[in-house]
Amino acid sequence: MLFDFWFTVILSITPCLLWLLYFYHQDRYDKEPPKNIAITFLLGMLSAAGALVLNTTFLLIINALLGTRDDVRSFRDLVGAAIGFFLVVGPVEELVKFLAVYIYGYRQKEFDEPVDGIVYSATAALGFAAAENCLYLLQSGNWVIALRGPLSNPGHALFSAFWGLAMSRAKAMPNIPGQRMKALFQGLLLAAFLHGLFDTVLTLSPVFGIFVFLPIFALMFGMFFYVKTEINRMVEESPHKEGTRLLGAVIPCPNCAELGITGQFCLSCGTQIIATQEQRRCPQCGAAQRPGAVFCSRCGASLLSVSSTNTPRYQPHFVCFDELGRESIACIIDRQEINIGKTLDNHFVIEDPLVSKRHARIVWDPNNGYMLVDLQSTNGTFVNGKRVMQAVLRDGFEVRFGKATFIFRLNQSR
Incomplete structure (x- = not known):
């Protein structure tokens, strides 16, 4: 009996660990510390308990209000299940996984490049999936892993990748009150919708049989292609990919024609060296300006064509x-x-x-x-x-x- 229990636990965790290795190794230049990954995975597992309580409570309420059953036997039951997936299961499960990252991984100093959002979100999601696997296998038998391993487990990681991407975007945003939270909420909302859609389509299997897997695989492939494309882009943009690039190339000084580095100051006459295509001229006196200048260095005239008005008061x-x-x-x-x-x-x-x-x-x-x-x-x-x-x-x-x-x-x- 004890052997069967531990066999089920190992069988539940193994596919999640394999998927975790895949996502972990997408971070090519500055991998997260194993300690951070382990803690996030465990927090993801613990979050499944919260989801179980919330899902059970709210789904009972929906069934009571609509007069539907958990085991779909009629069109009415199917509608009730879809409502439950979109309004309860999707939002609840994505929220608890999100919180597992937000309270720990999101705040770690090692979360320092765009791809880290997907690494941490996938880790928490796969921890959640491992705990969910245990529950399903204990209830229905070990054969269930054949379905959950290639579908539900990576599905959790792919759903959560959307709020993981939002976490990376939020970290790079200006720290204006509400702006970062808006980005996080949008990512969480999209993940919850896709999660609800996946579960709803899967519920149609008793009606359409094996044909229901066509839209399931189409959804999975679409999400995987999008997430993989984003991973490749973020890895290429990683601040750890290479050292800081040197500023500019060697060009003649616009004042004395001595060679110097673009953006630096001429060693002969002290004039800032600006590439011709980067030069701007003052609309009042015609003097050449350095990149990014707001006021003319000669006459003081504004170089801005439009100024903003009625802007809110902020701290410095x-x-x-x-x-x-x-x-x-x-x-x-x-x-x-x-x-x-x-x-x-x-x-x-x-x-x-x-x-x-x-x-x-x-x-x-x-x-x-x-x-x-x-x-x-x-x-x-x-x-x-x-x-x-x-x-x-x-x-x-x-x-x-x-x-x-x-x-x-x-x-x-x-």
Whole structure:
């Protein structure tokens, strides 16, 4: 009896571990620590208990209200099952798996590149699936694993990949209240919908028999193709793939014609070297401007074609500008220390190959205010066009990390 129990447990976990190895090895450049993976997997298993209680409770309520049965015997039962899958099972199971990552993996410093969202979401989802396998195998027999191993187990990982992707997007977003949560909610909603759709179609098997697996496999293939495409894209964009790229190529200085590096200052005359295609000229005096400049360096005229109005008041923050000159919040300075870089574990994430993984830091100094400190970045930190190792930030200062340019605002957008 004891042997049968442990055999069932091992049989339940094995396919999930095999799928976990697949997703784990998609992270090519900076794999997550085994400890993080193990804890997330266990949290995923524990989350299945919460889902069991919530699913049982709410499905009983739906059956009581609609007069339907769990074992589908009529069209009415089928409608009740579909309602239960879309309104209860899908949302509940994706939510508990999401929370298993949100309370632990999402907060780890190792969650620092886009593909990590899928790695952690798949880990929690497969932990959940392993616990669910145990329950089904104990109830229905070990033969069930033949169906769950190739379908339900990877299905859980693929559903959850959508909110895993949302987690990676949220980490890279400006820390404006509500913006990150909106992205997470949208990912969670899509995962819940796909989960509900999968379970609903699977319920049709008593009616359509083996033909029901055609749409099931089509759905699985579509999700797998999308998730795999996103994984490949994110791996290529990983900040750990290569070192920080050097800023620019060697070109003649526009002032004295001596060779120098694009974006740096000429060693002969001190003029900033800008590639011809990057040069802008002031609409008032015609002077050439450095990339990202907001005001003319000669006459002080605004270089922005459009300015935003009626913007909300924020704490001190950085703003960036689009091609039309419209500004938007890039990062709110909402703590006494802000880390800046291109990996997702920074407070201010700048997705630019010229920005270092740990590029700079903003520190609050009671005597001087906000201090900007360069962390020995490859391409430097600039304040008002001058490369600095440390500088006090004032309202309206232009700050550049590599070639990513922002304006520092002390209180509100202008």
